[in-house]
Amino acid sequence: MVTTEEKLVEEKVTTDFDLTVYLKERQQIVEKALEKSLPIAEPEKIYHAMRYSLLAGGKRLRPILCLASCQLTGGTLEMALPTACALEMIHTMSLIHDDLPAMDNDDYRRGKLTNHKVYGENIAILAGDGLLAYAFEYVGTETKNVPAQRVLEVITRLGRTVGATGLVGGQVLDLESEGKTDITTTTLTEIHTRKTGALLESSVVCGAILAGASSEDLQRLSIYAQNIGLAFQIVDDILDITATKEELGKTAGKDLQAEKATYPKLWGMEASIAQARQLSDNAISQLSIYGEKAAPLRAIASYIINRKN
C-alpha cells in the first residue's frame, strides 16, 4: 500500500519540459526585477521595511504564472514583468498585514522574522500600505508597449482581487471562522477562493490580458487558475500536517494548534490528496488546445500538488 506521502510524490511531469530549470530561471528574472523595482529613498526606514518582506524569497509563483500566461497567449516577458512584480508586492502586503498581532500574530514567515517583529507594528502597517499603493503605480508607469486600455483592465482587476471582494474579504471570513467548529466545505472554499485563489487567478488572467488574449483564452485560463488555486490550498493544508518547520519556513502544525478548519480535517487525508490531484488534472485539461506551448503552465499545475513547501 502506498502511503499518502508517496502518493503526493509519485506524480510526474509527463513532458520533456524541465520545470526545475524553468522555475529557477524565472525566479531569477523575478528576483532581479523585484530588486530593481523598489530603490531606497527617504525616509529609508519604510523602504527597508518594504524591501525586507518583498525580497524575502518565496516561490514567486504568482509572477511566474503571470509571465507564463502572457507568453502562452502571444505576449512577451517584458509586457508582463511590471505586473508580475506588482502581484508579488500585493501578495507581500497581504502577508505583512495578515501576520500583524491584531490579525494572525505570526513571528516567522519564509524562515525570517515577520515584518512587525523587525520594524514594529506601525511601520509594518505602513509598509503594507506602501507596497499596495506602489503595485498600482508600478504597473501604470512601468508597463511598456501595451495599450492603455489593457493596462487599465489589469489595474482594475488587481484592485478587485485585493479588496473586500477578494483578499480583504477572505481574511475577514477567516477571522470570523476562528474558533468555530462547524465550518463547512463551502465556507472553507469561499475563504480560500478569496484569500488565495483570487490572486492566483488574477496572476494568470492579467498576464493574458496584457498579451491581448481572446475572451475564450481568458475563460480557459481562468478555469485553469481556479483549479490550481484550490489545489494549492488543499496541499497547503496537507503540508501543515506532514511537513516540518524547516521545509515550510514557518511554524508547522499551526492549523491543528489553532483548531482551524482544513480540508484534511473535513475530508480526511486520502480524500484531500485525491481532490488536489483531480483539481490539478482539471486545470491541465484546460490547456490541451495549446499543445507544447503550455508545457510551463501544465508543469506548474503538477508542481503545485507535488511541492514540499
Add this chain to the structure above:
Amino acid sequence: MVTTEEKLVEEKVTTDFDLTVYLKERQQIVEKALEKSLPIAEPEKIYHAMRYSLLAGGKRLRPILCLASCQLTGGTLEMALPTACALEMIHTMSLIHDDLPAMDNDDYRRGKLTNHKVYGENIAILAGDGLLAYAFEYVGTETKNVPAQRVLEVITRLGRTVGATGLVGGQVLDLESEGKTDITTTTLTEIHTRKTGALLESSVVCGAILAGASSEDLQRLSIYAQNIGLAFQIVDDILDITATKEELGKTAGKDLQAEKATYPKLWGMEASIAQARQLSDNAISQLSIYGEKAAPLRAIASYIINRKN
C-alpha cells in the same frame, strides 16, 4: 489692534460667488456618490466598517477640488466623480490607519469613535486596505468618456500619492519626529507636504488630467494646490490651539499635549497666520488667467484659511 482671530476672519471672498451654497451643493453630490459607491456585500462586517468611516461626513474638500478643477479645465462633473470618490476613499483609509493604536492611537475622528474602536483593530486595518484597493478599482471601472491613457495617468498618480513617496512616507516622518524637540521648518513642511499636501495636489491635478488639460494648466494648478495644501496645514495647527473640541470633532490641543512640532510653535501665531494668508494669495494668483471660471477654486483658497474646523 486686531486680534489674531479677527485677522483670520476678516478675509472675504471678493466675487459674487457664494461659496457656502457651492460647497453645500457639491458636498451633497459627493455624499450621494459615495453612498452609492460602496454597496454592502458579503462579508457584511467589512463593508459596514468601510462605510462607517467613508460616510462619516467631513468637508469632502478633496473630491470638491477634483470636481472644480476638472470643470475649470473643460471637463464635466461626470468625468471626475469616480476619481473624486476615490480620493475620499484614500483619505479615509489614511485616517483609519493613522488612528490605529500602533500609530496615533486616536479614539475620536469627525466627532465619532474611530474605526478600530467600533470594529476592532483587525477589521480597521482591513477596512483601510479594502478602501485603498477599491479606490483604484473604482476609478478604473467607473470613469466614463475619458480616454484610457488619462485614467491610467490618474491611477498612477494616486498610487504615488499614497505610497512611500507620499502619505505613507509622510506618516513615517511624522512618527520619527515624535518626541523630538529640534524639528525644523523644513522637516515639518516635508511631513505635511507628504501627509496632506500630496493628496490635495493630486485632487486638483487629477481633475485636470481627466479633462485633458494642457501641461501649462497642470503646472498652474499644481502650484495652486501646493500653496493651499501648506496653508491648510498651517491653519490646522492654528485651529488645534484656538478651536474647541466641538468645532473640530476631534480632541483639541492634541499637538500641544503630544509636544508635536507645529507652525505656531516654530513661527509664533501672528507669523503663522500671515504665512497662511500669503500662501492663499499665492494660490489665487495662479488662477488669474481663468477669470470668473475659477471663482470656486479662488473661494476655496480663501475658505481654507478662514475655516473654523
